[in-house]
Amino acid sequence: xxxxxxxxxxxxxxxxxxxxxxxxxxxxxxxxxxxxxxxxxxxxxxxxxxxxxxxxxxxxxxxxxxxxxxxxxxxxxxxxxxxxxxxxxxxxxxxxxxxxxxxxxxxxxxxxxxxxxxxxxxxxxxxxxxxxxxxxxxxxxxxxxxxxxxxxxxxxxxxxxxxxxxxxxxxxxxxxxxxxxxxxxxxxxxxxxxxxxxxxxxxxxxxxxxxxxxxxxxxxxxxxxxxxxxxxxxxxxxxxxxxxxxxxxxxxxxxxxxxxxxxxxxxxxxxxxxxxxxxxxxxxxxxxxxxxxxxxxxxxxxxxxxxxxxxxxxxxxxxxxxxxxxxxxxxxxxxxxxxx
Amino acid sequence: xxxxxxxxxxxxxxxxxxxxxxxxxxxxxxxxxxxxxxxxxxxxxxxxxxxxxxxxxxxxxxxxxxxxxx
Numbered sequence: 540x541x542x543x544x545x546x547x548x549x550x551x552x553x554x555x556x557x558x559x560x561x562x563x564x565x566x567x568x569x570x571x572x573x574x575x576x577x578x579x580x581x582x583x584x585x586x587x588x589x590x591x592x593x594x595x596x597x598x599x600x601x602x603x604x605x606x607x608x609x610x611x612x613x614x615x616x617x618x619x620x621x622x623x624x625x626x627x628x629x630x631x632x633x634x635x636x637x638x639x640x641x642x643x644x645x646x647x648x649x650x651x652x653x654x655x656x657x658x659x660x661x662x663x664x665x666x667x668x669x670x671x672x673x674x675x676x677x678x679x680x681x682x683x684x685x686x687x688x689x690x691x692x693x694x695x696x697x698x699x700x701x702x703x704x705x706x707x708x709x710x711x712x713x714x715x716x717x718x719x720x721x722x723x724x725x726x727x728x729x730x731x732x733x734x735x736x737x738x739x740x741x742x743x744x745x746x747x748x749x750x751x752x753x754x755x756x757x758x759x760x761x762x763x764x765x766x767x768x769x770x771x772x773x774x775x776x777x778x779x780x781x782x783x784x785x786x787x788x789x790x791x792x793x794x795x796x797x798x799x800x801x802x803x804x805x806x807x808x809x810x811x812x813x814x815x816x817x818x819x820x821x822x823x824x825x826x827x828x829x830x831x832x833x834x835x836x837x838x839x840x841x842x843x844x845x846x847x848x849x850x851x852x853x854x855x856x857x858x859x860x861x862x863x864x865x866x867x868x869x870x871x872x873x874x875x876x877x878x879x
Numbered sequence: 880x881x882x883x884x885x886x887x888x889x890x891x892x893x894x895x896x897x898x899x900x901x902x903x904x905x906x907x908x909x910x911x912x913x914x915x916x917x918x919x920x921x922x923x924x925x926x927x928x929x930x931x932x933x934x935x936x937x938x939x940x941x942x943x944x945x946x947x948x949x
Contacts, residue, residue, distance in 0.1 A: 588944075590935060604944050605933055637942070655942050683937055737937060754936070785928045788939040790948050798935060816947065827934065827946075852935065 566776075567833060567844035575848045576865065579874040582621050584612050589866040589873045591799070591853040595643045598622075601866065601874070602641050602853075610638035611651065619874070625662060626651055633669055635660070642687050650693075652685050659685065659693065659711070675711040680730070686742040686749070688764060694742055694749060700729030703760070704740070704749070721760060721772045722779055734789035735782040743802035748837060752797035752809045756780035759797075759809060761839050771839035777813060792816060798829060799853045806842065807835040808863075810851055826850040826869045849875050 591602035599616040609624035636655035647664035702716035747765030757775030781793030812829035828850030930938035932946030
């Protein structure tokens with residue numbers, strides 16, 4: 540090999556080395572399209588901070604994160620007639636200290652996560668009373684989201700940070716712990732890292748895909764629970780959650796990232812805010828929510844980004860009718876519908 | 880010929896030194912964060928963290944959902 544070839548190989552090596560670390564950066568700018576939504580009336584129900592919406596068959600449930608009288612409201616769908624409000628805030632045995640998320644099983648039962656009580660409460664489809672309450676294992680610290688895997692199992696992230704998520708049975712006991720937080724920066728302080736990497740999750744039992752999105756960064760994680768494998772970790776241009784260690788707690792100092800995710804049959808949808816805390820602080824009229832609905836295929840490849848005309852916090856996808864049903868907390872009638 | 884080989888060797892040395900300094904810096908950073916954490920966890924009760932507003936961030940102090948955590 541002559542010197543010139545050796546030199547060329549060396550330059551190539553240097554060029555390749557400079558690429559290490561930028562594993563995958565989705566560029567949504569080139570694949571963005573604007574869409575307008577239709578505001579729907581949810582009647583006279585007052586909601587302070589509607590954050591989650593779930594729709595299954597003829598039922599639609601909205602969760603009010605800061606509910607004063609009730610945390611959840613059930614409506615008929617698509618008629619949007621209020622059927623009942625349930626889960627009263629309070630310190631009583633049948634009341635709720637907070638509301639994190641709601642899931643609906645195949646039988647139409649509601650599962651409500653209360654992180655402050657460390658429990659999942661089951662409501663029967665048509666009854667006002669609580670059917671049962673599942674106390675979560677003492678080994679879990681502050682479970683802030685969950686989903687139903689099958690009739691026997693839930694998937695939950697938590698603040699212990701030892702594993703990325705756990706599978707728990709219907710008695711609330713851990714049956715399996717999976718993977719670790721995919722941070723490239725800091726692998727040492729588990730609890731702090733778990734706080735900073737607080738994520739919202741969604742699991743689709745038909746394809747076995749669990750998606751996790753970071754609230755304080757731009758990371759999408761995809762896992763296959765059927766094969767127990769990592770499908771992809773997608774780091775966006777805003778990157779990992781940024782935080783300062785303040786007295787043993789993670790104090791966010793970067794951006795507001797994702798606030799909800801939905802795993803469909805063939806696509807994954809995630810709502811992205813992409814606002815820095817500095818910008819939010821400097822603009823008192825800044826709207827809560829994100830207007831970038833990012834769409835990925837089931838391997839995490841970016842497909843397109845819808846730029847919404849409203850800022851939304853939570854959403855669900857009506858795949859049958861190809862619609863987004865979203866929540867805009869900045870208006871009195873928070874329900875908004877987008878036709879895809 | 881010899882000159883090119885020498886300059887190539889020098890270049891390799893520079894790259895190795897540069898990479899070594901980056902790695903050392905990273906290791907040092909991680910160590911300091913780790914130390915901070917150990918210290919912070921020991922004094923968790925004396926935290927001066929505060930939470931503000933109504934939002935969706937989980938406040939580690941009050942366990943409420945807030946807009947800002949300082």
